[in-house]
């Protein structure tokens with residue numbers, strides 16, 4: 001459902017927003033795709049205006065939708081833990097998502113996460129582009145396949161792209177790794193520990209970008 005009685009923010013206003021605070025304010029009533037309607041709120045990125053590293057996730061989950069901040073639920077706790085183990089401090093990073101509304105279906109009384117569709121990712125690109133313009137990170141870290149496809153604009157597999165630095169346009173480097181929720185879904189302790197260690201190793205590649 002598109003609600004044509006409500007105008008989306010004008011592309012020009014997004015592209016010319018002078019600060020992250022103004023950009024985030026403009027995103028609050030985004031209706032470019034249909035996800036705004038069932039969701040509680042826009043969950044915009046957060047972090048220092050000129051962070052050296054931008055972390056990109058998939059989309060807000062249940063907790064993020066309720067609290068209005070990225071990566072504050074179970075995946076966020078996993079991420080914070082791994083960042084610390086890699087020698088990074090979340091406060092130094094700009095943390096955002098490829099899609100800025102929670103996409104879900106009801107299962108009885110619970111809201112179940114659904115993957116964002118290509119249309120949602122395409123509609124939300126304007127916000128990610130504007131965040132990149134204002135933050136001007138030296139490194140883009142893509143968490144999982146949705147983030148990687150949204151940033152790289154082509155089909156990618158995690159196994160073929162992860163764990164190495166590669167140049168994006170401009171003076172920006174890219175790094176792909178797994179999404180922290182992948183670690184939460186692993187069935188046994190042994191694979192969880194192994195994959196967690198690999199995730200931390202990937203994030204250590206990023207740590208050299210902060211002074």
Ligand code: URA
Pocket residue numbers: 057058059060061064069070071072073075076097181
């Ligand atoms: N998963 C994401 O990709 N982003 C969030 O903000 C939370 C969970």
